Every structure is written in structure tokens, then in C-alpha cells.
Ligand SMILES: [Fe+2]
């Protein structure tokens with residue numbers, strides 16, 4: 017079969033909503049795009065453990081500590097599923113991690129912001145997990161089978177995370193004056209970076225058209241961002257807090273909220289490595305990996321010894 | 332023993348169990364997000380969660396006992412007031428649990444020593460007349476059995492892994508062994524509960540078996556043993572741990588979270 021015919025067959029499958037599986041023929045660009053996106057997603061889960069991990073030791077009650085520990089652990093689990101999904105595209109987890117540590121692979125910029133108060137645990141759950149969910153719900157129907165299936169498992173847990181985050185803020189919003197201020201401050205700091213999570217504007221997004229055609233993505237950045245603004249603008253009322261955007265207003269004719277312009281200069285700066293925590297996040301990941309090298313070596317040395325012994329016994 | 336002192340002994344005993352589990356959990360949760368490999372990051376966080384769960388059960392029971400007693404300085408007590416508003420001299424956790432997390436070898440060995448001890452202790456505790464303590468012990472045993480299995484496997488893997496991992500285990504043994512004696516020396520409040528000295532032989536046997544498979548030497552029985560944690564005399568580590576753990580409750584008294 018010619019490449020042209022293969023490509024046609026491939027696109028037919030996608031148009032008929034048949035999932036692409038690891039052993040199916042796929043265009044090289046499709047494989048690469050998926051690999052980049054899934055591994056980037058996996059890295060985001062892992063780096064995402066750091067800002068919240070920062071408050072495990074200081075969680076203000078035993079119940080909150082347990083919920084936070086379980087949440088951060090869930091994110092580690094998400095990383096595992098996603099690394100496995102990415103590995104089906106012929107790239108090992110070790111290689112992916114190497115690319116993360118060398119700066120070649122990216123992760124979500126949101127995790128380059130610092131978690132400064134306990135209220136940030138609420139704001140991250142509500143806004144960051146909330147934004148992630150919209151993207152991930154869409155990805156449950158993405159065309160690459162292993163990615164879609166990983167997303168289905170992940171989405172169930174993410175909605176818990178968002179509710180738990182909101183609940184943290186709800187308690188703060190009904191608490192003392194200091195707690196209310198802490199709550200509003202966290203919303204102020206996390207709001208704009210959360211909006212940036214959906215990526216550049218559609219008019220400036222480079223890979224979007226092809227990704228839509230291949231049904232890797234099914235909604236554009238701007239569509240998802242609008243959906244997020246509409247959702248959060250309502251939920252924030254329950255908290256009795258405000259979003260830090262004077263231009264945020266319901267538009268009756270569009271049936272959507274209008275909102276202000278994102279600071280794209282900040283967006284690109286954080287992407288380029290100039291966010292408040294880019295350096296620290298990567299350093300923390302590298303340090304964990306480097307300090308763990310002797311542990312991984314010992315584990316494989318022991319496994320090899322054991323296998324050799326079994327062989328001797330068998331012979 | 333008067334009713335008052337025996338009730339106080341039961342409260343102290345329960346707090347001792349709670350504190351050890353909590354401090355173990357607090358320390359091991361430092362690995363969350365920083366583990367040597369993702370699967371083990373998840374595994375140790377699971378164990379932290381189990382230990383935290385045990386601590387909560389014990390604190391809740393202690394809080395009930397305190398609130399029922401006629402007048403008690405810790406009244407009104409909740410699981411959080413007991414964990415967050417007592418000072419280090421009131422904490423009764425084993426010294427072993429508060430030692431720094433160290434490298435993966437020290438963490439593994441600490442969990443191994445502690446979980447083998449816990450499994451022996453809880454096995455006996457589930458048969459004491461105090462129904463609540465017995466129930467918590469029974470409920471926790473399944474988790475602890477997993478902790479023993481997980482940590483034993485790692486002791487063997489590291490002991491019999493590479494020259495470096497073996498050496499790190501030797502260092503860990505040297506660091507931690509002097510803190511194991513305290514587990515088996517009874518504090519006053521343990522009278523009438525499980526006599527910890529009766530757990531010692533079983534513990535040594537289990538450690539010996541795993542060490543043998545791990546090609547690790549047993550420490551000499553004559554090593555000097557540090558004690559004090561059970562009665563509130565701690566290492567300098569605990570103060571820093573509590574400063575972190577208790578920070579928000581101390582900074583915003585009376586606030587709900
Ligand atoms: Fe996640």
C-alpha cells in the first residue's frame with residue numbers, strides 16, 4: 017500500500033471515531049505529536065506534585081493532611097498512567113525523564129508559580145485542577161487509544177480534586193478575616209495563570225488545525241478557556257469572593273462571560289523559563305532522580321542476582 | 332491504682348501510640364514528590380497515609396477519654412487539638428520515629444524496624460480488654476503487614492544489591508540501632524497494657540531472618556540504647572517537626588480549616 021493510501025485509511029478511521037492503537041500504522045507526525053503531548057502531560061503531573069507537596073507538612077488539620085497527601089499521590093499515579101501511555105509510542109520513561117531534566121521537554125507552566133499560603137491548596141485544586149479537567153474531559157475522546165483510556169481513569173480523580181479544593185476555599189471564605197483575606201489573595205494570584213493553562217490564543221496556536229483534524233484535540237484553546245471562565249465566574253459567587261478582572265462581565269448576546277486580556281508577555285516568559293519557580297522545580301526533580309540513582313541500581317542489581325540464582329536452581 | 336490514674340495511664344498510652352504513628356507519617360510524607368522512583372514515591376505515600384489514619388483513630392479515642400474525664404488539662408480535646416496544640420515535652424512518640432528521614436536506606440530501615448515492632452504490638456493489642464484499642468489494632472494490622480512486607484523486601488534488595496547500597500545499609504544500621512531498644516522498655520503508663528519487653532525476642536528473630544537474607548550483620552546486643560521519647564524527652568529533631576506540623580493552628584488560634 018502506498019503511503020498515500022495508508023494516510024487515507026488512517027484518516028478514515030479517525031473520521032469514523034475508531035481509536036488508533038499502538039500497532040496501527042500512523043503518520044510520523046501523529047506519533048510525534050502524541051508523544052510530545054502525552055509525555056508533557058505526564059511531566060506536568062509529576063512536577064505538579066511539588067507546589068502542593070510544599071504544604072503536606074503544614075496542613076492545618078489531620079483530615080486536610082490526609083486529603084492533601086492522597087491528592088498529591090493521585091497525581092503521581094496519573095504520571096504513571098501517562099508515562100505508560102507514552103511508552104506505547106516507542107520511547108522509554110527514562111528517555112522522557114531525561115528530556116524533562118535537560119529542559120528539552122516541557123511541562124505545564126502553571127507549576128512554575130509558588131504555593132505561598134494554605135489557601136493556595138484550595139485555589140490550585142479549584143482552579144488548576146478545574147482547568148485541567150476541561151482539557152482532560154475532552155481528551156477522554158482523543159483519537160489515540162492508550163491516551164484516551166488513561167484520561168478516563170484520571171478524570172474520575174480530578175473531579176474529586178476540584179471539589180476538595182473548592183471546599184478548602186469555602187471553609188476559608190466563611191472563616192476569620194485573616195482566612196478570608198488569604199482566600200481572596202490565593203484566587204488573585206492563581207486566576208490569571210490558570211487562564212494561561214489553555215495555551216496561546218487560537219490565532220497564534222501553531223499545531224491546532226492538524227491536531228483537530230486528527231482529533232487529538234476536539235476543542236480549541238479559546239473554546240476551552242471560555243468554558244472555564246463561564247464555570248468559575250459562577251462558582252466564585254458561592255465563595256463570596258471576586259476574580260481579579262475588572263473586565264469580567266456577562267455578555268447576554270454571546271451567552272458567555274467576557275473577560276480581560278491575558279498578560280501574554282508573562283505567559284511567554286514563564287514558558288521560556290523565567291517563571292518564579294522554573295529553576296527550583298526542575299532542580300527538585302533532578303535532585304530526586306539523582307539521589308535515587310543508587311536505589312534504582314541496587315534494585316536492578318538485586319533483580320539480576322535473583323534471576324541468575326533461579327536459573328542456577330533450574331539448571 | 333486509682334480510677335483516675337488508670338484512666339490517665341490509658342490516655343497516655345493511647346497518645347503514645349498516636350504520636351508514634353503521626354510522627355512516622357509526618358516524616359515519611361517528606362518523600363512525597365521526591366522518591367527515588369515514581370512507583371516507590373507512591374508506595375511510601377500510601378504508608379504515610381496508613382500511619383496517619385492510625386494516628387487519627389488513636390487521637391480520636393484519646394480525645395473521647397479526655398472529654399469524659401471530670402477535669403483534664405487537655406479538655407476539650409479533638410484529634411487536632413491533641414496533634415497540633417501539645418508541646419514537644421508532651422509528645423510520647425518513640426525517638427526512632429522523629430529521626431531525620433536520611434537517605435532511602437535509613438527510611439527503609441526505620442520503617443522495617445518500626446513496622447515489625449508494630450505488627451507484634453498490634454497482634455497483642457487486639458486481644459486487650461479495652462475494646463476500642465483492640466479494634467484499632469485489629470483494623471491496622473492488615474496495613475502493618477503490608478508495611479512489613481514492603482520494607483523487608485527493600486532491606487533485602489538494598490542489603491544484597493550493590494556495594495554502595497550494602498554500605499548505606501550498614502550506615503543506617505549504625506545510625507538507627509541505638510534507637511530500637513526504647514520500643515521494648517515499658518513506660519509507667521504501659522503497665523497493664525501490652526508489656527513491650529515480651530515483644531523483644533520475636534522482633535529480634537524477625538530482624539535476624541531478614542538481615543540474614545539481606546547479607547547484613549546484626550548489631551551487637553551491647554550497643555547503648557537511647558530512651559526518653561515515651562516520656563517526652565526527645566531529640567532536637569522533634570521541635571522542628573512540630574514547628575512545621577503545628578504552624579497554622581498555632582498562628583491562627585481557634586480558626587477552622
Ligand atoms: Fe492529575
Ligand SMILES: [Fe+2]
Pocket residue numbers: 091145173174177
Ligand atoms: Fe489533580
